[in-house]
Amino acid sequence: MKVFVIAGEPSGDKLGAALMRGLKSQSQEPVSFQGVGGEDMIAEGLNSLFPMSEIAIMGIGAILREYRNLKRRIRETANTIIAEKPDVLVTIDLPEFCLRVAELVKAESDIRVVHYVAPTVWAWRPKRAQKMARHVDQVLALFPFEPPYMEAAGMRCDFVGHPVVTEQVATEEEIAAFRTVQGFGDAPVVLVLPGSRRSEIGRLADTFGETLGRIAESRPDIRFVLPAAGNVAGLVEEAVQNWPVNVTVLDPRGVDAERFAATKRAAFGAADVALAASGTVALELAAAQTPMVIAYDMPWLSRQIIGRMLLVDTVNLVSLVSDTREIPEFIGKDCQANLIAPAVLSVLNDPSRQTEAMAVTMERLGQGGPPPGERAALAVLDGLK
Known part of the structure; x- marks a missing residue:
């Protein structure tokens, strides 16, 4: 054939x-x-x-x-x-x-x-x-x-x-080792995922930084970790220098690809909640059973055009696949730190409503x-x- x-x-x-x-x-x-x-x-x-x-x-x-x-x-x-x-x-x-x-x-x-x-x-x-x-x-x-x-x-x-069902996830041992190496101990961890394109980092960096600052004011015990994509790692490092909190940036540059992938998986598994840009990363988080809050912004003209053409009431793939609306989304004009931070804290305090939606998603995707x-x-x- x-x-x-x-x-x-x-x-x-x-x-x-x-x-x-x-x-x-x-x-x-x-x-x-x-x-x-x-x-x-x-x-x-x-x-x-x-x-x-x-x-x-x-x-x-x-x-x-x-x-x-x-x-x-x-x-x-x-x-x-x-x-x-x-x-x-x-x-x-x-x-x-x-x-x-x-x-x-x-x-x-x-x-x-x-x-x-x-x-x-x-x-x-x-x-x-x-x-x-x-x-x-x-x-x-x-x-x-x-x-x-x-x-x-x-x-x-x-x-x-969906191929996400075949992706590796971190073991409990790998997660524990990651927390130890990073000095997180038993502290709550927020995973920060501002996107993998330069345009996304440029639009979201300030809002994400302000959001983390507000979170830290309420919960000074929280630790923040950001696995950067290789093509924007330098831009991410520059951005976090202006953020009001300390963020552990995982930089893939100069690191063996498989080793970095394992570290990234451990970060996903170690996180108690993620603040993420919209995209397929939601499925990676669901595979790791990491609760999430989604935030995304776009240029004004794109907001107007896409807003008029969009046929669904959510852009989150977990919500669409599970037919639930348990994952908070702050898109476009709602992508504001004063709205996002309380949602992250709320999910951190009680992730149970997302847990079932993520499990259903993975089952329906073929796990x-x-x-x-x-x-x-x-x-x-x-x-x-």
Whole structure:
């Protein structure tokens, strides 16, 4: 069986590698892989047409700067697929590239197209599903509430589970060792997660700093820890110097990646509550069973546009998956320290209402069942029957 698979960023590379492992283990015949991917997919046997980094481009400005090269790679990739005639094309996320390739392939062939990671049509821009359906046969969804949206547009959609359920979490021994090394002892710990993009740090740093100051005024025994993303570690270090509290910053620069990942997991496990920017980090916190408060702001124009287009009353994935509203959110104009700090203290004092919501979330995302990569593989193979 010939499989052509495309991923354009690290998260997609991990999904692709897990899918490839699943296909090799579940297929009744040998499987060969061609496409575009990173180190993980190449290690599983992918013959990559070109480096994944060439299409791992984010932001309108970057896309415009690289437009000619991207357009050339889209056409080159589509031509290769049409010429090779694989049994199935699997595109993973990165719709700006992947769905354009799928459109060209479908225009000149009947090759089956599977798209892995459903677009967030349940949150905004629902017409994307109808547009996708013109050149996508099947969607592999990460969330259990997504299939009806895709199916209504005319595509087969299989919920295959979220990769967060396979991520490691810290052991009790690792958590205890982390507390000892950091000198936290039995003190309550607040995990601070202001985002992984420079723009997020720039918008949230002052508010987060003021929030921590207010928390410390009420609870001077609290300790604060911030695991920084490598690309913003320097910016984070600068920001915390102006905060009114001492914060332990975990800096990944110059540290072995696996060692830092283990330290970060221990920090998540050691925390009694997290103050986090909105995003998929909520699922990482749920996996670690760390209660949370979400705060996020954006430029004024983005507030107006997104506010008018948003179709859901929460941006927190734990709330959406568990169908609860137990996690406090302070978004846009509500992202203010005087509102956020009391919520963090309240959750610290009584996290019980979140505990069940997090457990339900992990169960619904596939925890305890077959790995998502295996489920995705079985869905792809079933679609080929």
